[in-house]
Amino acid sequence: MNANAKMEKLKARIKEMESTIVAFSGGVDSTFLLKVAHDALGNKVLAVTARSASFPEREFKDAEKFAFEYGIPFRTIISEELELEGFAQNPPNRCYLCKKELFNKIKQIAKDEGFKFVVEGSNYDDLGDYRPGLRAIEELEIVSPLREVGLTKDEIRLLSKEMGLKTWNKPSFACLSSRFPYGERITEEKLKRVDKAEQFLIDLGFGQVRVRYHGNLARIEVKERDFERFLDKQIRNSVYTKFKELGFVYVSLDLIGYRTGSMNEELVNKD
Secondary structure, eight states: OOHHHHHHHHHHHHHHHSSEEEEOOSSHHHHHHHHHHHHHHGGGEEEEEEEOTTSOHHHHHHHHHHHHHTTOOEEEEEOOGGGSTTGGGOOTTHHHHHHHHHHHHHHHHHHHHTOSEEEOOOOGGGGGSOOTHHHHHHHTTOBOHHHHTTOOHHHHHHHHHHTTOGGGGOOOOOOGGGGSOTTSOOOHHHHHHHHHHHHHHHHTTOOSEEEEEETTEEEEEEOGGGGGGGGSHHHHHHHHHHHHHTTOSEEEEOSSOOOTTGGGHHHHHHO
16 A cells, blocks of 8 residues: 555544544644544544653643644643663663653643544554553553554655655654663653654754764764764864763764664663
8 A cells, every 4th residue: 555545544543533632742743643534524623742851841842832823722731750760770661651750741632622533653563662651551551553554664654744744754752861871770861862862863963863962972973974074183173072072981873873762772682
């Protein structure tokens, strides 16, 4: 089934819902899903975005701006993941704990305000990585329409471009808590350090970036095409100086480059 056929299937699926809340992060997938849902159901759709220490302000502003531009009803909730029992210790099921808390709050809104469904934007490719958050989504009976119809990330980007969505080529984003090795305690101060480090690289013109936190060492992941930029001494020095200011002692460039779920590689290696 091609992307356009999947799109028609998606539209039909959403129309069946009659009303829904979209868990909206402002990323490529949830933006696409929200736009399709709003086109199908109008104001019977509510976008809900969670604010937390793991969610950079730039991402929140992107989400808020999109909803405002398209006239989509928008709500903000506070996610208190650092206060969840066990979350700050960063266990392998960290994402499960977070999603369970977040979607319980969204489901309560749906119950209180009469929305029939809650949907979220994971795509078909997400089935190929270790994602304990998907278990929480299934347990709470949250609908994942993009996965249901088999839409991949590349297809979502293609369809988003055809729809004129600015997010079609937006870099992928995962919450800042994913930058830490399992077992490394997560604190608000560490999250802010990583956020500032990534923002600095973004301001330098790097697109897809991750700053992985390994104690006093920062491991930078960028796309392979951006490797050569680090041959520029001025860029290397500015990155090193900034990261030292943020509290890192050592700064390294990952030789494989950006990939999703690189912190999950240690789980594979332990098996």
